[in-house]
Amino acid sequence: MHIFLPIALTSVNLWLVVGLGLLVGLLSGLFGVGGGFLMTPLLMMIGIPPTVAAATDANQIVAASASGTLAHWRLGNVDFKMGLMLLIGGFTGGAIGVHVIKILRATGGADFLIKMTYVVMLGLVGAFMFFESLHALRKGPVTPVSKRSAESHAKLKGTKKSLWKSLPLQIYFDKSGVTHSALVPIGLGVFVGILAAIMGVGGGFLMVPVMIYMLRMPMHVVVGTSLFQIMFTCVEVTFLQAYSNHTVDFVLAILLLIGSTLGAQIGTVLGRKLKGDQLKILLAVIVLAVTVKMILGLVMAPSLLLAPGGGH
Amino acid sequence: MRHLLKGLAGGTLAPIAATTTFLLLFYAPGAFGVTCKIAPDRVAITLGYHGAKLSISGQSGPADGILIQIQSPPGQTHLKYKGKAAGFLWMKMGTMRFDNIPSLYMLYTTAPLDDLLKPEAQKKEGIGYAALKERMIIHSTRKFIDKALWTGEFIKFKEQENIYRIRPQAVHMAAGGGEFRLELDWPFEAPPGKYAVQVLAVQDGRVNGSASGSIRIEKTGVVEQLTQLATRRAAVYGLLAILVAIVAGIGVGLIFKNIGSH
Numbered sequence: 001m002h003i004f005l006p007i008a009l010t011s012v013n014l015w016l017v018v019g020l021g022l023l024v025g026l027l028s029g030l031f032g033v034g035g036g037f038l039m040t041p042l043l044m045m046i047g048i049p050p051t052v053a054a055a056t057d058a059n060q061i062v063a064a065s066a067s068g069t070l071a072h073w074r075l076g077n078v079d080f081k082m083g084l085m086l087l088i089g090g091f092t093g094g095a096i097g098v099h100v101i102k103i104l105r106a107t108g109g110a111d112f113l114i115k116m117t118y119v120v121m122l123g124l125v126g127a128f129m130f131f132e133s134l135h136a137l138r139k140g141p142v143t144p145v146s147k148r149s150a151e152s153h154a155k156l157k158g159t160k161k162s163l164w165k166s167l168p169l170q171i172y173f174d175k176s177g178v179t180h181s182a183l184v185p186i187g188l189g190v191f192v193g194i195l196a197a198i199m200g201v202g203g204g205f206l207m208v209p210v211m212i213y214m215l216r217m218p219m220h221v222v223v224g225t226s227l228f229q230i231m232f233t234c235v236e237v238t239f240l241q242a243y244s245n246h247t248v249d250f251v252l253a254i255l256l257l258i259g260s261t262l263g264a265q266i267g268t269v270l271g272r273k274l275k276g277d278q279l280k281i282l283l284a285v286i287v288l289a290v291t292v293k294m295i296l297g298l299v300m301a302p303s304l305l306l307a308p309g310g311g312h
Numbered sequence: 313m314r315h316l317l318k319g320l321a322g323g324t325l326a327p328i329a330a331t332t333t334f335l336l337l338f339y340a341p342g343a344f345g346v347t348c349k350i351a352p353d354r355v356a357i358t359l360g361y362h363g364a365k366l367s368i369s370g371q372s373g374p375a376d377g378i379l380i381q382i383q384s385p386p387g388q389t390h391l392k393y394k395g396k397a398a399g400f401l402w403m404k405m406g407t408m409r410f411d412n413i414p415s416l417y418m419l420y421t422t423a424p425l426d427d428l429l430k431p432e433a434q435k436k437e438g439i440g441y442a443a444l445k446e447r448m449i450i451h452s453t454r455k456f457i458d459k460a461l462w463t464g465e466f467i468k469f470k471e472q473e474n475i476y477r478i479r480p481q482a483v484h485m486a487a488g489g490g491e492f493r494l495e496l497d498w499p500f501e502a503p504p505g506k507y508a509v510q511v512l513a514v515q516d517g518r519v520n521g522s523a524s525g526s527i528r529i530e531k532t533g534v535v536e537q538l539t540q541l542a543t544r545r546a547a548v549y550g551l552l553a554i555l556v557a558i559v560a561g562i563g564v565g566l567i568f569k570n571i572g573s574h
Contacts, residue, residue: 002362004500006531006538011362011500047501059553066561071568115403235554242550246542250553251359257557261564298401305462306391306469307404 007249008052014255016046021060021259028064028260029071029267030274031283032223032230033204036061037122037290039256048252049308055241056249056256058234063257065231068264072224075268079175079221082185083228086207089189090233096190097197118199119294125209126287132213133281176217176225188214196233204230205287212280219276346372348511348523355498356532363500366527368420369493372513373521377422378483378492379429379512381439382527383414384505386447391469393454393462406453410466413448416475416502420482420494428514437512437519441467441478474499504529 001014020042024035036057043053072078104113167181188210196203204226211222242248271279347370355364368380388411395405421428425440434440438447445463452462470476485492492511506528513521531539542549 002360002500004357004359004361004535006535007542009503059557062554062557063561063564066558067565068561070562070565112397112403115401235558238554238557239547239550242542242553243546246546248542248550248553250538250542250549250556253553253557254560257560261561264561265564265568298403300402302394302402304469304472305394305465306408307394308391 003251003255005048005052005249005252007247008048008056008252010047010049012046012048012252012255017252017255018259020046021064021256022263022266023259024256025064025067025260025263025265026267026270027263027283027286028061028204028227029068029264029269030223030271030279031204031267032068032208032226033283035064035204035260037199037205038286041290041293043252048249051245051247052249052252055238055245055247056252058237058241059248059250059253060256060260061234062231062238063253064260064264065227065234067261068227068268069224069231071265071268072220072227075220075224075272076175077220077224078228079173079217079225080228081171082173082176082211082215082217083225085182085185086189086192086211086225086229087232089186089191090193090196090203090207090229091189091236092186093190093193093195094197094233094236095193097194100194101198114198115294115298117195119291119298121195121199121206122287122291122294125205126284126291128213128284129209129280130284130288133277133284136277137281173217176215176221178216180215185215203233205283208283219279220271223271346370346511346513346521346523348509348525350509350525350527353525354528354530357504357530357535358533359535361500361535364498366496366498367493368496368509368511368525369491370511370523371491372485372511375485375513375515375520377428377514378485379422379425379439379514380420380483380494381510381512382416382418382420382507384416384507386412386414389413389415389466391466393452393465395454408450408452408454408462411449411451413444413466415470416505416507417444417470418476418496419478420496421478421480422483422485422492424480425478428517429519430517433517433519439512474501498527498529502529504531 002011003014003017004011020039024039024042027033027035027038036054039057039060040050040053043057044050048056069078101114165179165181167183169182170179171182172179192203192206192210195206207226207229208222211217211226212219217225238248274282349369351367351369352364355366372378388409391408391410392404393406393408394402397403397405419425419440425434429437429439431442435443435446437443444467445460448459448463448466450457450459450462467476482496483492483494506526509525509527511523511525512519530536538549541552
């Protein structure tokens, strides 16, 4: 069964698109990532123009992340205080990143920077998560998510005071069980926001490791809080893309969100049954697979030397 | 013939009554009584649109073969070209603008093109890829442009998009001329617009008669309404898209909660 997309100007198989939504929604519920780094290339593979793929993906992520945030909020897994601070930083960083890209586009160095940032960040994040989780899995019996979070709290108490602890505006984030200066999540939000804007993605795959490894938040709170933050980022992106570029395809977004909202719910339930390190290693494998595909695309001679504008 | 095509491309059309019914578009006796009938000549893009089946048929005088050429008016296409950065990384390096070239080009014939028309005649009549390549103009941020390479790449790119094609022996014709018929699958990838159809009867390596028509592809119903909303009331469209996404997300969440509580 086919359906014509009014803005993408192409016809797609209805079930294929719903299936893609389901798959990416599943990842969203499991890992707290928007899945933009995966969905946009998949949409381009089925013939959606790059600009429409990126903008519409942001639209469907709003649905998946709203669905996921609700599910995690019911489980008590959303740290709204932390999410808000990351969001403030993320919005600021996003604005800076968009400006950087504008300047680079004018000088002609944008595409190179975008590609290299993508490969380096995906590769680093994927490799780090993979080896860290592998090490944890080998070390001993796997602890369930709930136990692990309690352990990480205890571990944190014993951690010596870092430089961050001497910063002003120290706040206790009770949901995550951590104390940080407000400047830390805001600053990290700015950093992720800049990179996300350069790469044209929501930044979930960067934000999740930042929360785990730098903010030392427990895994289950990371997922819920990341989804909460992604929802707002994608609301902003959807509106700007629809208003300025007319690239949001409503029909495509609806098909994707039918799948992704269901997937996000299934992912959340599944995530409760998996262990924290198993979740991390799974996400790491997906991120590394996308990185390898991108590297192959960069070093192998393309079959076509021309491409439509937009996208990566 | 060029004047006729220009007229068709730039002219305005009367409002459309029916879109999918079989109807006679254009009946133009050519120099040797060539006629052209396109059915349907107007195709509506609805939500279920996945391309269309079209037939082009007619009569010709004595002929060795028939050529049916379908194309959009010549215009500009902006693309990115790929090249090697840092000596080994393939990526988009800059922009390339292709001028004086149709965005869609299809050629259907009764026999291989070179068997019907000599290369010089193809260029003279503006038929086939060689003629397109010759009149194509390329502008680019790239310092040196190898025209043969990039015109070839352009055609490869368009063929991959499924809106450039040459299909020899797709047109069926009675021996020695007379009735001809082409059944064609109109690609859903072709954007809405008006496309000129040109039927040429060929004999002894020369065009000895022609007829013309057009195919109109247009968005209708919900597809058209959504396009209008997205372009003319973009803020409303954007807010609507966000609202639907949030409601759908929360709605599914609540359904799952209810399922989970039972």
